[in-house]
Each structure stands twice: as structure tokens, then as C-alpha cells.
Amino acid sequence: MMKMKRIALSALLSLGLTACGPMEESEPMPESMFEEQGSQALDAACTSLGTGITSHACVHSGNPADHLARTASATRVTSAPSISTKHTAYDIALPSGAEGSVTYVPATTGSYAFYRTQNVPFTVINGSTSATVPSALSQTVSSSGCLLVYVSVHDLTAGTTYIVATGPASGNAITVVPEFLDDSRTRYYRDADGDGYGSTTSIYTACTPPAGYTTQRFDCNDTVGSGASINPGATEVCGNGIDDNCDGSQC
């Protein structure tokens, strides 16, 4: 019974707590995952955010109903206005020509992406220790029709009050969209033969997957070379003895 419970726990963890970076589902769950499940950080293999999480943030920034206004504190204090609600675009008014501060208290430990409308100084500070939380990843954002231009990812601990200091910024204002990476993961399937359809081996990540992965699945032959012409998008060729289009039958 204990073994079954452990297997079930392992399955749940792999579905819900896999770190941002790629992890082959066929790999066994490392023991460390059980011990560190509450403090996972951005995986070292994650070098950029995938289009899924960026599109998600852009939807919030583009929806007037998802916007909330905040007036930043002029000083770095843990009593500064909060921007802790996910899926929200915070329109932050900054002190004229100067930096301003808001706070973020994560509900869950993990990696958080802070998308924003200007690439200006942006510092995340642990309100308890005053230590700066370095960005695990930062990059420009280029998404058609989206006002978000920059994002940085920070590994945060649940319940800690973080001071987010930003600015000065043009117009003394900046919009920030906080996203939790585990909320916006996409499943990618291994496509060894490069035909655009993947096999059952997959990774589930908010990051850009390594080369050779696709969002389409159901490739019944992912063999390099010979499998490239066999996939759900192929035309069935009668009489060749092959299920070319992966529908389970030949004609």
C-alpha cells in the first residue's frame, strides 16, 4: 500500500510540481523532488520563457477588466501597496522622476515572472532580510499587439513579503503583470524525425523547450529518417503496407 501511495504521489508531483525546466516524463522522479517539492527554483535548463506564458500575460495586459491601479511608495518598505494577485495587470503610479516601491507576497513557493511595459530598473528585495533576489532569467518580450516589453523571473518563497522597487520610468508609470510559471505551462512532445508531430515522450514547462519538441502529438512513427513521412498529417498511400496517417488502419 505504501508503495502504491508513493507511486501516486510521484504521479501527482510530476503533473503539478515539475520545475520550469524540461524533465522527461519517462525519467524516474528523483528522491530530491520529495524533499524539495516546496522550494523548487527555475531549472538551469530554462533559458527563455515559452510563448504560452507570454501570451497569457499579454491577455491580461490587454483586458481593461484585469487592470488595477496602485500608487507606489516613495521608499522601500514592506508596507508599500501590494501587487500580489496573479492574473492582474497592475498600473503603478511612481513618484515623479524617481523609483517607487510596491510589495509582492507569493502564495506558493516557486518561480514568478514579472512582465512589464518598460525596461527600467526593477529590483526584487526580500523584505525580511533586505537581500536582493537576483533574476533567474530576464529577457525582452516581443509579442504582436502586446504592450509588455520586458520580463524577469525570480524564485520566491511562499509567505515572504518582497519589495518590488522600479523606476524611474517614462510617464512616471509602469504596468506590471505577475505570473506564476506553474500556472502557464505547455506540454511539448518529442519529435525526433522532425515531421512536426511528437511521440508520447513529453515535457511540461513554461519555458522554451529544447530543439526537437512540438505541441502536436500522435505521431505513430517517430523514427529518424523513415518516420518523417508517417504522421497524422500525412496522406494515406494504399497498398504500401504502412499506416501513413496514423489512424490505425491501412486502405
Ligand SMILES: [Ca+2]
Ligand atoms: Ca515526429
Ligand SMILES: [Ca+2]
Ligand atoms: Ca491510415
